[in-house]
Amino acid sequence: MIRIELLFFDGCPSWRQAWTDLGLVLAETGLDASVRLRNVGAMGERDKAGFAGSPTIRIDGVDLEGYDGPAVMACRRYEDNAGKGWPGTDLVRTRLLEAVEADGGQPFA
Numbered sequence: 001m002i003r004i005e006l007l008f009f010d011g012c013p014s015w016r017q018a019w020t021d022l023g024l025v026l027a028e029t030g031l032d033a034s035v036r037l038r039n040v041g042a043m044g045e046r047d048k049a050g051f052a053g054s055p056t057i058r059i060d061g062v063d064l065e066g067y068d069g070p071a072v073m074a075c076r077r078y079e080d081n082a083g084k085g086w087p088g089t090d091l092v093r094t095r096l097l098e099a100v101e102a103d104g105g106q107p108f109a
Contacts, residue, residue, distance in 0.1 A: 001032045001033060001034055002031065002032070002033045002034070002059060002060055002096065002099045002100060002103065003033070003034045003036075003059070003060050003061070004022070004033050004034065004035045004036070004057065004058070004059055004096075005035075005036045005037075005038055005056075005057070005058045006018060006019055006022060006035070006036070006037050006038070006055055006056070006057050007038050007039075007040050007043075007051055007054070007055065007056040007057075007058065008037075008038075008039060008040065008054040008055045008056075009039060009040045009041050009054045009073065010039065010041060011054075011075075012053075012054035012055070012075040012076070012085065013085075014054070014055055014075065014076070014084070014085025014086045015054055015055035015086070017084075017085070017086045018055040018057060018085075018086035018087060019037060019055075021086060021087075021089050021092060022035070022057065022092060024089065025089050025092045025093050025096065026096075028093075029093065029096065029097070031096055031100060033096070040054070040071070040073075045071070048071035049070065049071060050063055050067060050068050050069070050071075051071040051072060051073075052065070052067035052069070052072050052076055053072045053073075053074045053075060053076030053077075054074070054075055054076055055076060055085070055086060056076065057087060057092065057095075059095050059096060059099045060099050060103075062099075064087055064091060064092065064095050065078075065087075065091075078091070
């Protein structure tokens with residue numbers, strides 16, 4: 001089972017659209033996944049590492065775009081989605097399926 005985290009902080013409302021789109025992609029693909037919504041304001045510094053701005057989606061601990069630097073406390077923009085504040089569903093779907101394949105699993109529950 002893949003692990004997904006959507007990290008956000010109050011003040012950047014785009015996480016809501018990312019959360020909705022993530023749910024749609026999961027429903028569409030039928031993937032077996034554990035999903036957590038996490039407010040970075042309630043997290044320790046160690047857990048914030050790799051947070052590239054709000055919203056950040058991590059799949060099995062890896063950022064969708066591969067960011068692995070220090071925490072960025074800013075609203076995030078996704079180039080794959082014309083600079084909007086949430087990733088496009090194609091990117092989310094692709095990364096989810098790649099994670100399942102890397103784990104040797106089947107894409108559908």
